[in-house]
Amino acid sequence: MPRALSSDEKNVLATLSEAFPGHLQLDELARRTSLQDDRKLLRAVDDLLARGFLHCVPLRDNGGLADAANITITTSGLDFLKESERVGRQKKLRTAIVINVLIASPSDVSEERDFVADAIQAWNAAHFETTGIMLNAVR
Numbered sequence: 001m002p003r004a005l006s007s008d009e010k011n012v013l014a015t016l017s018e019a020f021p022g023h024l025q026l027d028e029l030a031r032r033t034s035l036q037d038d039r040k041l042l043r044a045v046d047d048l049l050a051r052g053f054l055h056c057v058p059l060r061d062n063g064g065l066a067d068a069a070n071i072t073i074t075t076s077g078l079d080f081l082k083e084s085e086r087v088g089r090q091k092k093l094r095t096a097i098v099i100n101v102l103i104a105s106p107s108d109v110s111e112e113r114d115f116v117a118d119a120i121q122a123w124n125a126a127h128f129e130t131t132g133i134m135l136n137a138v139r
Contacts, residue, residue, distance in 0.1 A: 008035060008044040010084075016054060016073035017081055023056075023072040045071065053077030096134040103139050113139065 005013070015032045016024065024032070026041070035041040046065040048054045055074050059067040073081075103116050117137040124134055 006044065006047075008033075008040050009048055011035065012041070012044045012048060013053060013073060013077055013081055016071065017078060020073050020078065023070045026068050026071065029071055042066070042068075048077070053080060096128065096132055098134045098136050100136045100138045103137055 011033045012029065012035075015029060019032075026045070029045075030036075030038070030041050033041065035044070042065045045054070045056070045068055046058075049056060049058060049065075049068075053074055054071055054077055056071040057069040058065055059069065101120060103113050105113055117139075120135045120137045128134055
């Protein structure tokens, strides 16, 4: 499984997606991302380049990436951002504590039994997210 993106990498991708389909030079990218440490920015750009999330003209020296020109996000980078946003919007699965609530009554009060079942459903809707408890109406 590939490692998750760092916050610097996410910042660079988001900035490039805003400029898409245009490209940015490294100094302009640095200003827009507010990454003050040049090494962090170069590392983020180099890692994203290696993952195929951006395209640029890399300029390397003995220490690795020294500069980059015409930086743009790739289609796979855009797809990754869209998928990340979609997953972020989805609700996460939770484990629930389920409490069975027995509703027992004579047959002539069926309307009241329905009212109790509706009240249990309303309680679940209002309180499950905060408590993790789910009431289950059992007739």
